Amino acid sequence: NAGVTQTPKFQVLKTGQSMTLQCAQDMNHNSMYWYRQDPGMGLRLIYYSASEGTTDKGEVPNGYNVSRLNKREFSLRLESAAPSQTSVYFCASSKSGLQETQYFGPGTRLLVL
Amino acid sequence: SQQGEEDPQALSIQEGENATMNCSYKTSINNLQWYRQNSGRGLVHLILIRSNEREKHSGRLRVTLDTSKKSSSLLITASRAADTASYFCAPEGGSNYKLTFGKGTLLTVNP
Numbered sequence: 001n002a003g004v005t006q007t008p009k010f011q012v013l014k015t016g017q018s019m020t021l022q023c024a025q026d027m028n029h030n031s032m033y034w035y036r037q038d039p040g041m042g043l044r045l046i047y048y049s050a051s052e053g054t055t056d057k058g059e060v061p062n063g064y065n066v067s068r069l070n071k072r073e074f075s076l077r078l079e080s081a082a083p084s085q086t087s088v089y090f091c092a093s094s095k096s097g098l099q100e101t102q103y104f105g106p107g108t109r110l111l112v113l
Numbered sequence: 114s115q116q117g118e119e120d121p122q123a124l125s126i127q128e129g130e131n132a133t134m135n136c137s138y139k140t141s142i143n144n145l146q147w148y149r150q151n152s153g154r155g156l157v158h159l160i161l162i163r164s165n166e167r168e169k170h171s172g173r174l175r176v177t178l179d180t181s182k183k184s185s186s187l188l189i190t191a192s193r194a195a196d197t198a199s200y201f202c203a204p205e206g207g208s209n210y211k212l213t214f215g216k217g218t219l220l221t222v223n224p
Contacts, residue, residue, distance in 0.1 A: 042116075104155030
């Protein structure tokens with residue numbers, strides 16, 4: 001039981017490049033989330049998926065797109081990376097919404113030059 | 114969704130001492146969760162307290178909730194160096210699926 005896994009662990013991009021961050025969970029959870037964390041800040045929600053087939057914007061969705069590929073996988077795409085997107089990205093999942101604990105992945109460190 | 118505000122922003126104590134951190138929020142909640150984040154790692158859930166509960170224990174952790182004051186506190190007893198981490202509260206008060214995290218309390222436990 002791996003929990004929540006994220007790939008890659010670390011990535012360097014040039015401004016304007018695109019990339020997809022992958023997230024998978026093996027806990028049969030319905031809800032999945034993408035957060036970003038900047039130095040000295042808490043986590044800010046980018047997008048979430050309450051259940052398979054649905055996605056919704058969070059607090060800071062601009063510059064990102066998401067895909068809930070199936071119940072296990074939730075990917076985050078940067079179409080044209082900008083230096084302001086340099087951050088640590090965390091994926092999380094929960095059984096079903098907010099009444100449940102969220103389980104977090106180890107994070108992806110992204111540097112945009 | 115609403116954001117919790119943790120206080121203090123930073124706390125430094127000696128091993129064996131107790132650590133108390135607080136969380137305040139603005140509107141009514143269904144539950145409030147506390148998470149820990151070790152440096153460079155993802156968040157780990159510590160404890161969830163529901164709005165009809167006043168106190169909850171888990172090992173060396175004690176969480177209290179005062180809905181009249183819209184505040185919660187997390188007490189770590191007999192702290193260890195391994196407790197060094199940032200601690201976040203996440204109040205949940207709506208019917209949506211989102212949690213909002215504050216900036217956290219950075220706890221340093223010195224050996």
